[in-house]
Structure formats: structure tokens, C-alpha cells
Amino acid sequence: MRGKPLYGYAAIAVVGLTLMLVLSFVGVNEKNARLALEGEGEQPPQQTVDTTDPMALGEQAYKSTCIGCHGGNFDGPMGNLNGLGDRHSKDDIINIIVQGGGADYPGMPPGLVDADKAAAIAEYLLEATK
Numbered sequence: 001m002r003g004k005p006l007y008g009y010a011a012i013a014v015v016g017l018t019l020m021l022v023l024s025f026v027g028v029n030e031k032n033a034r035l036a037l038e039g040e041g042e043q044p045p046q047q048t049v050d051t052t053d054p055m056a057l058g059e060q061a062y063k064s065t066c067i068g069c070h071g072g073n074f075d076g077p078m079g080n081l082n083g084l085g086d087r088h089s090k091d092d093i094i095n096i097i098v099q100g101g102g103a104d105y106p107g108m109p110p111g112l113v114d115a116d117k118a119a120a121i122a123e124y125l126l127e128a129t130k
């Protein structure tokens with residue numbers, strides 16, 4: 001009978017260990033669930049423009065900077081850009097955008113965008129105004 005109390009301790013130990021395992025398992029699950037939730041909240045806003053694609057960049061820049069004067073269909077109200085590629089090379093267009101219309105296209109303001117954006121816009125316009 002000397003060993004009997006030990007069974008009692010052993011039983012308590014087993015119950016305790018089982019409880020510990022169950023509780024930590026529940027805890028880990030809860031932590032994962034919380035992390036998943038937090039992760040959702042931290043996700044960056046959906047990227048709508050592929051910044052490595054000049055066409056997409058150009059289209060976005062056109063729509064935010066030029067569309068007020070040149071319109072969604074490139075026919076104004078102020079300057080009709082349709083068939084742009086028949087009148088200008090890509091470099092021409094970049095020059096007009098960066099330096100403004102000057103005497104040739106009065107009313108076309110200079111410095112609306114930097115040269116990189118102007119190049120992207122020119123690429124986009126050459127395709128879109130065909």
C-alpha cells in the first residue's frame with residue numbers, strides 16, 4: 001500500500017499535464033486567430049496601378065492631370081489629342097508635356113508632371129489616341 005498515494009499524485013500530474021496541454025493548445029489557436037485578424041487589418045490597400053508598367057502609369061497620370069483639359073476621349077474641351085502619333089514623335093510629346101505648348105500650342109501649361117511621368121504618359125497617349 002506504500003505506493004498508493006503516488007498513484008494519486010500521478011493522477012493529479014496527468015490531469016494537470018493534460019489540462020496544460022489543452023489550455024496551451026487553445027491559447028495557440030486563439031493567438032493564431034488573432035494574428036490572422038490583425039494581419040487582415042494590416043494589409044496594404046489594394047494596389048490599383050502597376051508602377052512598373054509605363055502604360056498603366058501613364059494612363060493613371062493622364063487621368064489625374066490631363067483629363068480635365070483633354071478629356072476622357074482625348075477630344076477636349078481644350079486640345080484634341082486624337083491621332084497624336086501622326087503629328088508628333090514620342091520625344092516631341094514629352095517635350096510638349098514638360099515644357100508646355102509654347103507658341104505652337106498656347107494654353108498647354110508646362111511642368112505639370114516630371115520627365116519620367118511625361119514619358120509614361122507619352123507612351124500611353126501614343127497607343128490610346130491611335
Ligand code: HEC
Nearest residue numbers: 065066069078079080087096097105106107108109112121
Ligand atoms: C489647362 C488645360 C490643359 C492641361 C491641364 C493640359 N493641357 Fe495639353 N493642351 C492644352 C491646350 C489648350 C493645348 C493646345 C491645343 C491646340 O492648340 O490644339 C494643349 C496641347 C497639348 C498637346 C499637343 C496636342 C497636339 O495636337 O499636338 C499635347 C501632347 C498635350 N497637350 C498633352 C497634355 C498632357 C499629357 C497633359 C497632362 C500632363 C496636358 N496636356 C494637360 C491644355 C491643357
